[in-house]
Amino acid sequence: MKGQYSYLITSILLPFLFLLWASHISASNSTIDSFVQCLQSHSNQSHPISNAIFTPSNSSFLNVLYSYIRDSRFNTSSTPKPLAIVTALDATHVQATVICAKKSGIQIRIRSGGHDFEGLSYVSSVPFVILDMFNLRSIDIDMQSETAWIDGGATIGELYYKIAQKSRVHAFPAGVCFTLGAGGHFSGGGYGNMLREYGLSIDHIIDAHVVDANGRLLNRETMGEDLFWAIRGGGAASFCVIISWKIKLVRVPEKVTVFNVPKTLEQGATDVVLQWQDIASTIDRKLFIRVQPQTIQTFPRLGLQAQDCTEMPWIKTTLFWNGDSMGTPLEVLLDRTPTPSHSYGKHKSDYVKKPIPRAGLETIWKKMIELQADVFLMQWNPYGGKMSEISSNATAFPHRAGNLFKMQYLALWQDDSIEATYRNIQATRELHATFTPYVSSNPREAFLNYRDIDIGTNENGNLVFASDLYKDNVKRLLQVKAKVDPSNFFRYEQSIPLFPRAMKQ
C-alpha cells in the first residue's frame, strides 16, 4: 500500500433480507402582512428584499419550500407549512428577518442544506417562517493564507470542488454527502473520513460572521469567544444565524488510497469486526476504516486484494465515498438535487467505548435480520488519533478521547404508507435498544448532526437530550444562551433552553 492516506470500507453483508407528528397551523393573514411590511421597511434601497419574500400567495411558494426538504416524512399534506419563506439574498435580509420575526412574535426556522434528519429546519408546530439560506453560497479561497470564507448556504460539494480547482494537495475535513449545507453541518461538528488525522470541521474554523438575536452582524471579535465556542459544535440555531465561516484548509498528499472489502457473515464478517474493534482507533491516524453493517447483499466479493486498493487524488476519493463511479465528472459535486428525491429515513447514533464481544455482535446481527426494516444500514466510524488529542471542552462538541467508534443507525424506505413509517421507525428504536449494553451510558452520548427527536426535547426544562449531546459542556452552553439570547428568540424542539438559574451558580 503506497498511499499515505488509506481509507477502507468493510461492508459486512448480512444475508438478510413506527410515529408521525403533524399539526395544523392557522395564523391570520394580518400577522403575515405586518411581517412583510416590516421586512420592507427594514430593507435598504441598495438591497431590495421584495425578491426574497415568498408568502403562500406567491405562485412559487411551494416550490421554494420543497427545494430543500430532504426527507419525505416531513413533506406530507399535513406537515405544517411556514407563513412565509425569506430566501435571503444578503446579510441585510437576514438581519431584517430576525428583527421583524421578533417584533411580530413569529418563530423562525433557519435552513441551509435542509438535511436535518427530523426536519427541524423547516417544520414547526407553532406559526413560523423559514429563513432560507440557499442563495448565500459564495466560497472565497485564499491560497496564500490557505484559508477560505464559505457562506452558510454553500454545500460541502461546492467547497470540495472549489478547493480542487485551486490545489491538488489541499482539502477540508467535512462530511461525505455533497449536498450538506455548511450552516448546519459545520455547527453540529461536521465529520468525515479525515476525522482521525484532522478532527472535525469545527477544529478548522477560525472566524465567522453571524446575525444575533438583536439583528446585529458580528464577527469573532465582536461576538466574543463564548459565542464563538458555542457555535462550533453546539448547534448555531440556538444562538444566531451563521452567514459565513472562515476555515483553514488542510494539506493532503497528491495520492490517496481507498479500499472496499465486502464480507458476508459466512465469509467471517464477525471475525473481521472483532479485529477491527481492536485496531481501528489505534492504528496510524492516516487510516480511516469504516465498517458498514447492512441488510442488503450487493457485492458478492471476497477478502482484501491488491486491486481493491486504488490510488487517486483526494478530490476523487470524495466520489468514491459518495458511491459514484470513478469516471463521474467532478461537476457532480455541484449538483444540489439529491437522489432519490423521494425517500424516508430514521437515524440514531451511539458511542462505543469498549469492544463489543463476539456474543454481542451475534445478538446484534440476529436482531438486524429479525427486525422488519426495509433497509437497515449502520456506519461504524473509528475515533482515536486527532480526536483523542483535542480537549472535550475546546469546542462545544464533547465526544473526544475515550471512544473506540461512533455509530450511525439508518433505516431507509420509499413506501408512502403510514405502516411503513411506523415499522421502520420502530425497528430503528429496537435496534438501538439492543445496543444498550454495549454503548456509552449516563449519559448515553449522541451526535448532534444525527438529529434524533427520541432523545428528548427541551419541554418543561428537560435537559436529558442536552446532556447526551453536549455532556459537561451543557453548563457553558446554558450560560452563553442566557447571555446572547435572553428572550429565547432562537428556539426549536432541541435548542438550548433559557435557564436563569444556571446563570447564577
Ligand SMILES: Cc1cc2nc3c(=O)[nH]c(=O)nc-3n(C[C@H](O)[C@H](O)[C@H](O)COP(=O)(O)OP(=O)(O)OC[C@H]3O[C@@H](n4cnc5c(N)ncnc54)[C@H](O)[C@@H]3O)c2cc1C
Ligand atoms: C445523506 C446525509 C449524509 C450525511 N453525512 C454526514 C457526514 O458525513 N458527517 C456529518 O457530520 N454529518 C452528516 N450528515 C448529517 C448532517 O451533518 C446534518 O444533517 C446537518 O445538520 C446538515 O446541515 P444542513 O445545513 O444541510 O441542514 P439544515 O436542515 O438546513 O440545518 C440543520 C440544523 O442546523 C440549523 N442551521 C442550518 N443553517 C443554519 C445557519 N445558517 N445558521 C444557524 N443555524 C443553521 C438548522 O436550523 C437545523 O437546526 C448527513 C446527513 C445526510 C442527510
Ligand SMILES: *[C@@H]1O[C@H](CO)[C@@H](O)[C@H](O)[C@H]1NC(C)=O
Ligand atoms: C392577505 O390576504 C389578501 C386578501 O386575500 C391578499 O391580497 C394578500 O396578498 C395576503 N397577504 C399575504 C402576505 O399573503
Ligand SMILES: *[C@@H]1O[C@H](CO)[C@@H](O)[C@H](O)[C@H]1NC(C)=O
Ligand atoms: C444601505 O446599503 C449601502 C450599501 O451596502 C450602505 O452603504 C448604506 O449605509 C446602507 N444604508 C442603510 C440605511 O443601512
Ligand SMILES: *[C@@H]1O[C@H](CO)[C@@H](O)[C@H](O)[C@H]1NC(C)=O
Ligand atoms: C410575494 O408576494 C409578496 C406580497 O404578498 C410580495 O411583497 C413579494 O414581492 C412577492 N415575492 C416575490 C418573490 O415575487
Ligand SMILES: *[C@@H]1O[C@H](CO)[C@@H](O)[C@H](O)[C@H]1NC(C)=O
Ligand atoms: C416533496 O413533495 C413535492 C411535491 O409533491 C415533490 O416534488 C418533492 O420531490 C418531494 N420531496 C421529497 C423529499 O419527498
Ligand SMILES: *[C@@H]1O[C@H](CO)[C@@H](O)[C@H](O)[C@H]1NC(C)=O
Ligand atoms: C477546559 O477544562 C479545563 C479543565 O477543567 C480548564 O482548565 C480549561 O480552562 C477549560 N477550557 C475551556 C476552553 O473552557
